[in-house]
Amino acid sequence: MPSPAPPAPGLTQDGHASSTHDATASAVSRLDDIHQQLAEIYAELSPQLKLAAGYVLEHPLDIAFQSIRKSAAAAQVTPSTLVRLAKRLGFESYDLFREVFQSAVQSGPVELSGKANQLRSLASQTDDQVFLDVGDAAFDNIGRLFTADNQGRVREAAQMILAAKKVAVVGFRDTFACAYHFAYVGRIAMPNLHLIRGLEGGLLTELDHFGEQDIVVAFGFEPYCAETVKALEITRLNGVKAIVVTDTLRSPLVPGAQITFNLANATPHFFPSILSAITLIEAILAECVAYGPDQLVDNVSQFEQRMRLMGAYVEVD
Template sequence: MLKLRAAASALFLYFPGRPDSMTPSTDNPLTAEDHLSELSRRLADASPGLSPQLRQAAAYVLDHPGEVAFQSVRGSASAAGVTPSTLVRLAKKLGFGSYEPFRQVFQAALQEGSSELSGRATRLKQHSRTRANSVFGDIGDSALANVAALLTADNQTRVEAAAQRLLDARRIAAIGFRDTFTCAYHFAYVGRIAMPHIELIRGLEGGLLTELAPLGEGDLAVVFGFAPYCAETLRALEVVRRSGAGLIVVTDTLSSPLVPGADLVFNLASDTPHFFPSILAAITLIEAMLAECVARGPAELVDNVTRFEQRMRELGAYVE
């Protein structure tokens, strides 16, 4: 919610000529999508009077809101075929002081719209009726944008720090329920091949507390959760926070209820035309963290992978 409010405030601040409908109201507060719609309308209205370069940048922004939300200014400029300074000038042309508050309007709208599954499904159906380009293409565009938003220098530093914490931990619990169980399962299954002390927390048949009870100082929990946030995940987090174990959180926004008390947080883009939030960036992050563990960890991890593979072949797990 902090990011939504910041983006809304930015929009009010930088649109001095806004109509009365843009005035904040506690009785009927505008959503982040309302602000994005207003920004898009103003951008479309201004386009005919812009220079060719600014008009080209405006066309890209209007056609690719998901990419604009989560790409860097350089990434969006490259995709639009303009210079980064052109995008900055476009933002200032619309009354923003810099490019970042302009981009935050797009981020806020996409993150707000990702939490209601029924609304996402409705928009997906409307999309097929009103747009000429395919859903397949838009899925691809958003997937690439989500992964691109992950691959930053800051996140590289966090991945390296996460890998070191994983290597130092006595016991590792992978936690994620409902939609993010896939993430937790993938992390635990692949991770255990090299690091057998990773355990998948399933919470079946009321066993959640029993599975989490052994956690303590020196242990580590890796928790996955995206809006709408799962009640079971929050219950598990309460136990983890009281246990003294370390905590790595993978979520979709820094205002997520999973964030408090975390040692490391990865807030990932999950935008997609699909009715369910995308976990592609989370899966990519898992692969990066586990690869970093093997790359910087002891030779024993490679030996573990070798023994696992040999044992699977002996058991006939693979078909030649």
């Protein structure tokens, strides 16, 4: 349960001064605890508390800076419902609950490269509104990924992957592309990554040999695949820790996960975008190679040498 009286930013629990970085990390951690708790208990909440919880999960900035009445109106509940939700999470008052959000959102997003602005400038020179709308959505989705709290989660996810004996990678239908990319690129450096295909009813057989020393990385966006939910149920029963990449903390993939990435995937296209998920994959795998043992770099070099010896690449003069 979160502390009902979190320390002020910049102070430790005993009142001593700490660095701004430590205060930010602590605030983000407390907010993560709230999100994780809400995701765990969401299914058992009353309809009104579900509305309140959904708003809290999806509008942290508004919770931080709006009055309780304005937040309640936006969530279509009464102010007393928000108070009940805060107390359900262990807070003595709504104000103490909101302070966690106010402290956490003070950490702004990590700045993206100036190349993004250059690309937007080039795109704005056309009159193709559909093209521009897709571009705007793509930049927004990636911008929401590169935040201070996600930076911490990426580092934690990389550490989990590096410490695992085996890593199962799961994603079906639209997110199979994510799972395949993660497993294919990741195996170049880390041969203990295994893509789970679940073909011909073999999902249980493929997952049965994963246990407490292993982890599963699962991808799933709405509409959520029953096979992905089943895969997480199987691995959870075997003591496998989970890293989940999804689109909302109300996702059925979230309960029981050690790390959850809640990604934006909006797009004018008729199907949810996987751009932010692919970008996240690249960030996690890069972190693994950067902070893993030297053997990972050797594995990449040896893979490239083998591919060239086999004639897998076409040389360009």
